[in-house]
Amino acid sequence: MTDHLLDLENLGFERGAHILLQQALKTLDPGEELVVHGTDPALRVHVEAWCRRSGHRISQRLDPGAGEPARIVRGQADLDRWAGAQRAGGAAVEGIVSSPSADRLRTGLAARGALVEGGGPKTPFDITDRDLVWAEIAPALYAHAASAQWDPNTAVDWNADFVLPSEIEQAVVQVMTYLVENEQAALVIPAKLLARIHPHFREVLQLLAVQAADEARHMEVFTRRALLRGKEMGTSSASGRESLATLLTEAEFSMASFLLSVLGEGSFLNLLEFLDRHAPDPVTRQVTRLARRDEARHVAFGVAHLQHQAEKDPSVRSRMRAAVERRYAALVDTAGLNQDVFDSLVILAAGDWTPAAIANGYDAVQKLQSEMDDGRQRRLVHLGFPADEAADLSALHTRNFM
Amino acid sequence: MTLIMGAVAYDPKVVTIWNGFRTWLRDHDLPFDYVLYSNCERQVEDLVAGRIQAAWNSPLAWIRSQRLARSGGRAVRPLVMRDTDRDLTSVIVVRSDSAYEKPADLKDQAVGVGAVDSPQGTLIPRSFLRTAGLTPGENVTIRRYDVGVGLHGDHIGGERDAARALIAGEVEAVAVIDANHLLFGREGTFPAGSTRIIGQTAPYDHCNMTVVDGSTPELGDFWRITAVHVVRGRGGQAVAGSGGSDRLAGGA
Numbered sequence: 001m002t003d004h005l006l007d008l009e010n011l012g013f014e015r016g017a018h019i020l021l022q023q024a025l026k027t028l029d030p031g032e033e034l035v036v037h038g039t040d041p042a043l044r045v046h047v048e049a050w051c052r053r054s055g056h057r058i059s060q061r062l063d064p065g066a067g068e069p070a071r072i073v074r075g076q077a078d079l080d081r082w083a084g085a086q087r088a089g090g091a092a093v094e095g096i097v098s099s100p101s102a103d104r105l106r107t108g109l110a111a112r113g114a115l116v117e118g119g120g121p122k123t124p125f126d127i128t129d130r131d132l133v134w135a136e137i138a139p140a141l142y143a144h145a146a147s148a149q150w151d152p153n154t155a156v157d158w159n160a161d162f163v164l165p166s167e168i169e170q171a172v173v174q175v176m177t178y179l180v181e182n183e184q185a186a187l188v189i190p191a192k193l194l195a196r197i198h199p200h201f202r203e204v205l206q207l208l209a210v211q212a213a214d215e216a217r218h219m220e221v222f223t224r225r226a227l228l229r230g231k232e233m234g235t236s237s238a239s240g241r242e243s244l245a246t247l248l249t250e251a252e253f254s255m256a257s258f259l260l261s262v263l264g265e266g267s268f269l270n271l272l273e274f275l276d277r278h279a280p281d282p283v284t285r286q287v288t289r290l291a292r293r294d295e296a297r298h299v300a301f302g303v304a305h306l307q308h309q310a311e312k313d314p315s316v317r318s319r320m321r322a323a324v325e326r327r328y329a330a331l332v333d334t335a336g337l338n339q340d341v342f343d344s345l346v347i348l349a350a351g352d353w354t355p356a357a358i359a360n361g362y363d364a365v366q367k368l369q370s371e372m373d374d375g376r377q378r379r380l381v382h383l384g385f386p387a388d389e390a391a392d393l394s395a396l397h398t399r400n401f402m
Numbered sequence: 403m404t405l406i407m408g409a410v411a412y413d414p415k416v417v418t419i420w421n422g423f424r425t426w427l428r429d430h431d432l433p434f435d436y437v438l439y440s441n442c443e444r445q446v447e448d449l450v451a452g453r454i455q456a457a458w459n460s461p462l463a464w465i466r467s468q469r470l471a472r473s474g475g476r477a478v479r480p481l482v483m484r485d486t487d488r489d490l491t492s493v494i495v496v497r498s499d500s501a502y503e504k505p506a507d508l509k510d511q512a513v514g515v516g517a518v519d520s521p522q523g524t525l526i527p528r529s530f531l532r533t534a535g536l537t538p539g540e541n542v543t544i545r546r547y548d549v550g551v552g553l554h555g556d557h558i559g560g561e562r563d564a565a566r567a568l569i570a571g572e573v574e575a576v577a578v579i580d581a582n583h584l585l586f587g588r589e590g591t592f593p594a595g596s597t598r599i600i601g602q603t604a605p606y607d608h609c610n611m612t613v614v615d616g617s618t619p620e621l622g623d624f625w626r627i628t629a630v631h632v633v634r635g636r637g638g639q640a641v642a643g644s645g646g647s648d649r650l651a652g653g654a
Contacts, residue, residue, distance in 0.1 A: 045602060053486055055486075
């Protein structure tokens with residue numbers, strides 16, 4: 001049998017000798033011997049202490065000063081340590097498993113596809129079922145979202161030259177105030193959910209994280225537009241906040257996603273389109289247009305996710321129905337949309353301070369509400385609800401739009 | 403029946419360690435629980451009195467258990483120990499630029515050691531120096547770095563303080579366990595190349611899990627066989643076969 005040899009020259013354990021030693025031992029089978037030469041004076045003492053810790057043996061004790069090589073018998077502690085390890089699924093989307101925390105392995109924060117040593121800590125993720133969080137479109141949506149990020153500072157021409165009559169400016173400020181409030185809810189909800197989802201579903205976390213980042217930018221641009229010409233924000237009604245609070249308390253991922261993204265943000269798409277159309281100034285137009293692009297993605301994920309769910313489990317539809325009814329019951333005694341917001345929308349659509357213009361504006365807002373209703377019904381039908389049930393459910397949606 | 407073992411809480415990590423063992427052993431159908439002691443002495447008393455069935459004993463506590471048990475007409479035995487606790491040595495270390503070549507050269511000099519009750523950091527090195535003709539208090543000054551007294555050397559703070567004192571020139575040599583010489587070199591307490599080893603003790607063993615004969619022999623045997631089987635079979639390096647502590651018993 002030929003000896004396996006390693007010459008460490010003057011390299012000691014104080015400067016990384018273990019790396020070469022480890023590499024040399026890796027190529028041996030347990031029980032095989034490695035002969036280690038070296039001139040570092042502490043080498044023999046250190047080889048022995050290191051081997052003891054690492055599960056290898058010294059075949060014979062040596063006089064530390066004798067200059068003889070150390071003979072190491074390869075142990076198998078390093079192999080044993082990984083004996084029960086398992087891959088946390090596969091790195092690619094095809095490698096996603098249905099329930100990553102089902103066994104005792106506790107893959108937790110391990111990267112998907114990593115070789116996971118057993119015995120890890122418990123993690124707080126309670127949404128661990130593929131069918132509850134996954135949608136095939138998530139990776140593509142995330143990629144699109146990541147590439148579509150815009151810089152609030154440069155994407156909007158904040159120095160655009162315009163002056164609005166004070167009543168119109170006031171209406172813009174009021175609508176922006178309302179939008180900020182809603183965007184804050186839309187940030188908190190995915191942020192709360194993503195902290196509960198098992199990181200195995202990496203793409204969903206990424207998508208929700210970007211969604212939260214989208215809302216962060218929306219909060220910024222709407223606030224900046226509100227304060228562009230004045231110093232004060234508009235009003236916030238108790239009923240509006242009541243409506244948003246019911247979204248925050250929805251514990252189930254799918255139902256929160258349904259109420260927020262499919263119904264709420266879905267309605268917001270119409271609102272933002274309306275504001276784009278009736279914006280009295282270029283800055284208002286730009287901020288609503290940018291936000292609308294992002295919101296469309298949020299709605300797309302919500303719909304795809306719920307569609308996936310409903311295909312897997314038809315009872316999801318009855319839970320959706322119950323969620324809408326529950327929220328309706330919780331809000332039935334509240335005023336719904338802040339009157340100041342409603343009036344501001346009319347003023348923006350009117351564009352002028354004459355009775356005829358106001359009447360036109362009022363009609364436009366009525367039309368907006370009808371478009372929102374159509375959109376909701378369309379998405380509900382897409383999720384498999386019969387048309388009449390979709391109409392019923394849409395009618396129960398909060399009057400606060402979101 | 404659950405095997406209840408005593409362990410000394412020398413560091414907060416002790417809870418992590420034994421909780422981990424507890425969970426893992428119970429997952430493998432080995433009923434196990436532990437109680438924590440603030441010092442080894444009370445743990446040994448409770449072991450011999452039968453209030454616990456086993457104790458994770460330091461070398462000194464193992465000797466103490468033997469003596470206490472013998473005086474009560476009983477006997478203790480080691481059930482299991484870690485392979486990493488076998489064949490330890492302590493080394494006598496000097497600064498590279500000093501003239502000392504062997505332990506006897508330290509005559510009339512100051513040698514830093516660990517805590518008063520540390521076998522590896524103090525007691526065994528003192529005995530080693532005697533064999534080299536150095537008698538503490540007569541022809542060599544022993545300077546103790548007492549950190550974590552009562553923990554029988556499980557706290558390495560004393561050895562680290564002694565190591566720093568060597569580099570600072572406060573003592574001419576220090577005694578540390580071989581693995582700590584490796585550790586101090588890697589972490590930078592001993593800058594690379596700053597020290598030389600001029601002596602090494604004979605190998606000795608460290609902690610074991612001690613049981614009292616007659617208390618729960620069947621449970622103990624069952625536990626040992628199963629634990630070793632489980633560890634060998636499932637991976638891990640925590641527990642090895644029993645025995646190996648006689649050298650320490652004989653040498654102390």
